[in-house]
Amino acid sequence: MDLELRHLRTVRAIADEGSLTRAAAALGLAQPALSSQLRRIEKALGGPLFDRDHTGARPTLLGELVLERARVVLPAMRELQEDAVRFANSWNRVRRFRLGATHGPLLGALVDRLAAAEPTAPVSTHTSWSVDEISSLLAAGRLDHALIGVCGESSPPREADLVWQVIGVDPVFVMLPEGHSLAGEDEIPLARLSHEAWTDVPGDGCFADCFAAACARAGFTPLSVFETDTASCVHLVQVGRAVGLCRATFPPTPGLVTRPLAGAPLSWRHLLGHHPGSPAAGAAAAVLGHARAAYREAAERSESYRAWLAAHPRFGAPP
Numbered sequence: 001m002d003l004e005l006r007h008l009r010t011v012r013a014i015a016d017e018g019s020l021t022r023a024a025a026a027l028g029l030a031q032p033a034l035s036s037q038l039r040r041i042e043k044a045l046g047g048p049l050f051d052r053d054h055t056g057a058r059p060t061l062l063g064e065l066v067l068e069r070a071r072v073v074l075p076a077m078r079e080l081q082e083d084a085v086r087f088a089n090s091w092n093r094v095r096r097f098r099l100g101a102t103h104g105p106l107l108g109a110l111v112d113r114l115a116a117a118e119p120t121a122p123v124s125t126h127t128s129w130s131v132d133e134i135s136s137l138l139a140a141g142r143l144d145h146a147l148i149g150v151c152g153e154s155s156p157p158r159e160a161d162l163v164w165q166v167i168g169v170d171p172v173f174v175m176l177p178e179g180h181s182l183a184g185e186d187e188i189p190l191a192r193l194s195h196e197a198w199t200d201v202p203g204d205g206c207f208a209d210c211f212a213a214a215c216a217r218a219g220f221t222p223l224s225v226f227e228t229d230t231a232s233c234v235h236l237v238q239v240g241r242a243v244g245l246c247r248a249t250f251p252p253t254p255g256l257v258t259r260p261l262a263g264a265p266l267s268w269r270h271l272l273g274h275h276p277g278s279p280a281a282g283a284a285a286a287v288l289g290h291a292r293a294a295y296r297e298a299a300e301r302s303e304s305y306r307a308w309l310a311a312h313p314r315f316g317a318p319p
Helices: 005-017 020-027 031-045 061-088 107-117 131-139 207-217 230-238 279-301 303-311
Strands: 050-053 056-059 097-101 123-127 145-151 163-177 198-200 225-227 243-247 256-260 267-274
Touching: 005 020, 005 031, 005 056, 005 061, 020 031, 056 061, 097 107, 097 131, 097 279, 107 123, 107 279, 131 145, 131 267, 145 279, 163 230, 163 279, 163 303, 198 207, 198 230, 225 230, 230 243, 230 256, 256 303, 267 279, 279 303
Parallel strands: 097 123, 097 145, 198 225, 198 243
Antiparallel strands: 050 056, 145 267, 163 243, 163 256, 163 267
């Protein structure tokens, strides 16, 4: 049997998990199948790779040698594959903009601005709720630029040396039905909403934990949180079923109002990413300029946010 990369991944999984049972679960295999595969690998390499007993599996000296090489070979092969895919998906001789984004307010405006500025350049889009998915596509060269959001000061994905630049920083506002008793307030302490059900859109990262922590600091636990798409969030607020968490640039919508939370206990950073080794890197500064212009236009359209920003200069787009 010739040794393959999947065999090295199997050996590494067993070493990482410390037992065949846990490694089989991690690899999605039945334990008998994994045991048979390990025997074939050991036969190909000339000896046992693990000492096994009721306490688990520990690498032998031969196993340590194989693991040492596997920890070099596997990342190198992944890097080779990513570089090859990135090269194959590069612009070549055709200027184009392949944009990825999590669901948010800026993608449509950025497409519009790029199409106006570069009318002969094809523009395509890919959206996902998952920041990790968008980042992986960017790292693999299947996207040129990515619009994502991250909670507060949390870090964006660090995969493959991606470069992330800030488009703007928003406080998180609350959506209320027009007839809500607090709809006329300039800003609302989070504690005054302790009796409400909540709704927001799903996503990766720590936002749910940060929201729970902010509520705990305000002295309560949310009654319930409905994670759903934007249209359903709006409907739940309009009919009074919940109050919603939203970006400060959320556009005016019939039947609801948006208001700041006192003290801005939650914030959101809009980021634009690219890979510095991609041919698209040369256009990154121009795309960032368009993204920030789109963000400023969205902020300007929101009367409540425009007034709030004037008193809170640490938010908004960088100068």
